Amino acid sequence: MRRDRLRVAVYSMLIGAVLLGLWQAAVAGKPAGKSVPGPAAVAAAAAQMLAHPFYDNGPNDKGIGLQLAASLGRMAIGYTIASIVAVSLGVVLGLSPVLYRAVNPYVQVLKPISPLAWMPLFLYTIRDSAQAAVLVIVMSSLWPTLANTAFGVASIKRDYLNVADILMLSWPRRLVTVILPAAAPAIVAGLRISVGSAWVAIVAAEMLIGGTGIGYFVWNEWNNLALTSVIFAILAIGLIGVLLDAGLGRLSRRLSYQE
Amino acid sequence: MHGSEASRDGALGRAVERSIEYAVFGGEVGRRAFIARVGASAATAALASAFPLAAARALAQDKAGLPEKKDLKVGFIPITCATPIIMAEPMGFYKKHGLNVQVTKASSWAMIRDLSINGETDATHMLSPMPLAISLGVGSQSVPYVMPAVENINGQAITLATKHKGVTSPAQMKGFKFGVPFDFSMHNFLLRYYLAEGGVDPDKDVQIRAVPPPEMVANLRAGNLDGYLAPDPFNQRAVFEEVGFIHLLSKEIWPGHPCCAFAAKREFASSAPNTFRALLSAIVDATQYARDRGHRKEIAAAIAPKNFLNQPVEVLEQVLTGVYPDGLGNTKTVPDRIDFDPFPYHSMAIWILTQMKRWGYLKTDVTYRKVAEDVFLAGACRDTLRALGYKAPETTSVKHVFALGKTRLFDPDRPDEYLASFPIRKA
Helix, strand or coil: HHHHHHHHHHHHHHHHHHHHHHHHHHCCCCCCCCCCCHHHHHHHHHHHHHCCCCCCCCCEEEHHHHHHHHHHHHHHHHHHHHHHHHHHHHHHHCHHHHHHHHHHHHHHHCCCCCHHHHHHHHHHHHHCCHHHHHHEEEEHHHHHHHHHHHHHHHHCCHHHHHHHHCCCCCCHHHHHHHHHHHHHHHHHHHHHHHHHHHHHHHHHHHHHHHCCCCCHHHHHHHHHCCHHHHHHHHHHHHHHHHHHHHHHHHHHHHHHHCC | CCCCHHHHHHHHHHHHHHHHHHHCCCHHHHHHHEEEEEEEEEEEEEHHHHHHHHHHHHHHHHHHCCCCCCEEEEEECCCCHHHHHHHHCCCCCCHHHCCEEEEEEEHHHHHHHHHHCCCCCCCCEEEHHHHHHHCCCCCCCCCCCCEECCCCCCCCCEEEEEHCCCCCCCCCCCCCCCEECCCCCHHHHHHHHHHHHHCCCCCCCCCCCCCCCHHHHHHHHHHCCCCCEEECCCCHHHHHCCEEEEEEEHHHCCCCEEEEEEEEHHHHHHHCCHHHHHHHHHHHHHHHHHCCCHHHHHHHHHHHCCCCCCCCCCHHHHHHHHHEECCCCCEEEECCCEEECCCCCHHHHHHHHHHHCCCCCCCCCCCCHHHHHHCCHHHHHHHHHHHHHCCCCCCCCCCCCEEECCCCCCCCCHHHHHHHHHEEEEE
């Protein structure tokens, strides 16, 4: 087991080194600034940006830390709203097979719509670009949680609910002590998928609406064809995505149970 | 503070002082006696020590013209056309006119429109056809807009991908994919005009797509576009990146054509008239400063940073000074490649409306002149220019001369005849 772990780490680092080497070899010998920058150039840009991650030079020029914080903040609001709505609705649908089948067609139609497709409609109706962006996050992180919650609640063992009936548990107690814990692994699996899609959507949404945020940072650097910054931002986005996923992965391990 | 307002404010200030002196000294006789003994300025100073004269003066002026709202947001797209709007922040023109303005970058023209309509910006950089289109509800919800100043004249170009180096005329451009920044842009109308003058139907023989300016160079490089009629710096940036060459400057189509503009909702102009006037003064002041070619290098350095255009200074200098490599190995010197002139002639608006009609954007009949006068506030611009001590044109409507092979004259009094004279048109 321990030897396996060591081998995984060594292989992983080797793959990383090979990828970096290929990247460096592909751009070597090309004039700087006229082609895709190499890893050295990106590292230099990263060092420069990470040296002052929180500088604030007016609304159009902020450090990478502030940009990421803005995106995470925006995402937190949208994701929280979506999760509350999706879990509540999911429990109701999971408990009522009839309602589930009645609502399902609508969910199926709404689910595949790219959250960004809603943007013009939100901008037109809400008349506020920041709120429109938050709503895009809501749309992106609603469906996986909803579907998983409904499925999780629907597949709770009848025995558990029967016991709750026999004990004549009140509705709130039944929800908190039986339904939610029993469906928790499924719910968290849904939340985990949702956080990924929310993070994917926020970057694209910010590219459209502008303002502060990592998505707009990418767009702004692209505007200047500053690919070093773009590549660094891509790496930062990926890293944050991994951290978000790992956080929820840890939560799901804590909430899982053996029947 | 500009000429007439300064003298008016001065007179008002003196009137306030005087009425306070009357009150303090008990009428004209007592006041004169006091002044005769100590001298006029000493009298005022003595009085000021006992009475807050400055405060009283400010209070009176408040009614006469201080801005209702000082903290403002003005939207812009990062292109050199927005030069006066942007430079007015780092170079202090907004401050000079008593405003605290934050210029806010937007990602696309649709976003500029929505931020402004939704009131997230107070006033905004726009393409000069946009306030007309929005006021008419064409391609947007209908919201009355006013456009009191043009930002720049000229300042656009047709850039073609390097692989089309042999192309010299529109006839060779059949089948091309072109980018323009927005449907309601001078870029779109000038590109269509140019192609049609060369016998190419812009709706049938080529493809024209709206592409946000910052994405144009990348699309040219990727081969998604064969060329574009774009605002600078993206023409010069294509040369800098060695992916394209400048085929034609837009001033070779219509010398002195309007390009971008400064606009606001009519509601903003009427609900905060003093703010609107101060803002217009700052913009016109900055535009006139940019007009002086001696200032162009200094301006290029001021607007290049990340906060504003986020472009290499070298590229901006090439655009603003008009000494530039064209991507075909020549260095050109065209001092008025981009120029700055705030005056929004009604005839410019009428030309834009005829083109909106020509290409089927405007499907109803409108009284061109009425729309032009409602949206292009030539009178307000003239007053502002004069108040700042600049010359302003007497007439708000002139005949415009178009260049290209055969010279055409646009007579704003005969728009229908003008429209009928084009063999290639939709309407």
